[in-house]
Amino acid sequence: MNPNTSLAEPIAVRLHSITYAARDTHLYEFVRANDGAMPDVAPGAHVDLHLPNGTTRPYSLVRAGRGMKSYVVGVKLDPKSRGGSRFIHDKLMVGTQMSLSAPRNHFPLKEDAPHTLLIAGGIGITPIWCMAQHLQERNASWELWYSCRSRADAAFRDEMAAFGDRVHLHFDEEAGTLIDLKALVASASPEAHLYCCGPTPMLTAYEAAAAARDPDTVHLEHFGSVQAAATDGGYVIELARSGCELAVPSGKSILDVLVANNISMNSSCLQGVCGYCEVAVLEGEVDHRDSILTPSERASNSTMMVCCSGAKSARLVLDI
Numbered sequence: 391m392n393p394n395t396s397l398a399e400p401i402a403v404r405l406h407s408i409t410y411a412a413r414d415t416h417l418y419e420f421v422r423a424n425d426g427a428m429p430d431v432a433p434g435a436h437v438d439l440h441l442p443n444g445t446t447r448p449y450s451l452v453r454a455g456r457g458m459k460s461y462v463v464g465v466k467l468d469p470k471s472r473g474g475s476r477f478i479h480d481k482l483m484v485g486t487q488m489s490l491s492a493p494r495n496h497f498p499l500k501e502d503a504p505h506t507l508l509i510a511g512g513i514g515i516t517p518i519w520c521m522a523q524h525l526q527e528r529n530a531s532w533e534l535w536y537s538c539r540s541r542a543d544a545a546f547r548d549e550m551a552a553f554g555d556r557v558h559l560h561f562d563e564e565a566g567t568l569i570d571l572k573a574l575v576a577s578a579s580p581e582a583h584l585y586c587c588g589p590t591p592m593l594t595a596y597e598a599a600a601a602a603r604d605p606d607t608v609h610l611e612h613f614g615s616v617q618a619a620a621t622d623g624g625y626v627i628e629l630a631r632s633g634c635e636l637a638v639p640s641g642k643s644i645l646d647v648l649v650a651n652n653i654s655m656n657s658s659c660l661q662g663v664c665g666y667c668e669v670a671v672l673e674g675e676v677d678h679r680d681s682i683l684t685p686s687e688r689a690s691n692s693t694m695m696v697c698c699s700g701a702k703s704a705r706l707v708l709d710i
């Protein structure tokens with residue numbers, strides 16, 4: 391789907407509660423400004439928070455379901471925050487009026503898998519915990535492995551305790567070592583579906599451990615950028631709907647060039663993780679730098695994220 395052609399209107403919301411979840415991690419619960427029901431949510435979905443400081447950031451939803459009266463996101467304070475988590479932690483107060491996007495899902499759960507192995511690192515627990523609760527409600531076969539640096543960093547521990555030995559906690563400081571992803575992935579049956587969300591080193595290790603599996607059973611989601619954006623420049627983009635041609639110079643992304651030419655584009659994370667800036671590609675070869683498209687989607691060369699991806703060819707024709 392090209393989200394630039396099918397966007398729902400932002401949802402006006404009010405911050406209803408802020409709850410401590412773990413060290414530097416809070417849960418933010420939003421209700422609709424008109425107190426109505428929220429759009430339905432599938433496990434793994436996220437929303438973009440449109441913050442009062444003008445920035446937009448994607449956050450995974452902690453709960454899925456139909457007709458929910460509120461959405462909850464978990465936000466960990468990033469010491470290098472550029473205005474997202476820092477602003478949320480320091481400035482948002484209960485009662486703040488703002489807006490958020492309708493849910494979107496680049497990390498969908500295969501609900502009828504014979505078994506589901508969930509793996510989370512740090513704040514990557516939010517979409518994974520959403521999946522775990524959903525699978526439990528469906529009485530499905532699942533297990534969760536949750537790794538944090540220390541016990542103080544682990545969210546949802548009280549709720550997890552109710553799920554008994556389906557949940558496995560790993561604290562690096564106590565174990566004196568990182569979680570053994572190689573052994574964990576090797577323990578999964580070929581038919582099981584695996585999901586991992588966590589910091590980039592964890593995802594890299596997970597992908598390596600799962601390299602021999604059927605790729606359709608291996609799922610992951612990044613919550614930070616993995617690669618530097620493509621800003622080499624030196625190519626031309628043609629906007630097919632207008633025929634306009636624009637040069638992308640060194641040091642600029644395609645999105646930079648579009649915005650500089652007053653061409654309206656959707657964008658949120660600017661890191662290739664939210665999918666908000668996806669556009670269809672009609673001609674040319676893309677230099678993909680996002681963390682959303684699967685290898686087969688990349689190979690199809692039919693779509694790209696203009697905030698971070700560039701061109702391997704001298705020309706790209708985009709459906710804009």
Ligand code: FES
Pocket residue numbers: 656657658659660661662663664665666667668680695696697698
């Ligand atoms: Fe989020 Fe481009 S703005 S992927």
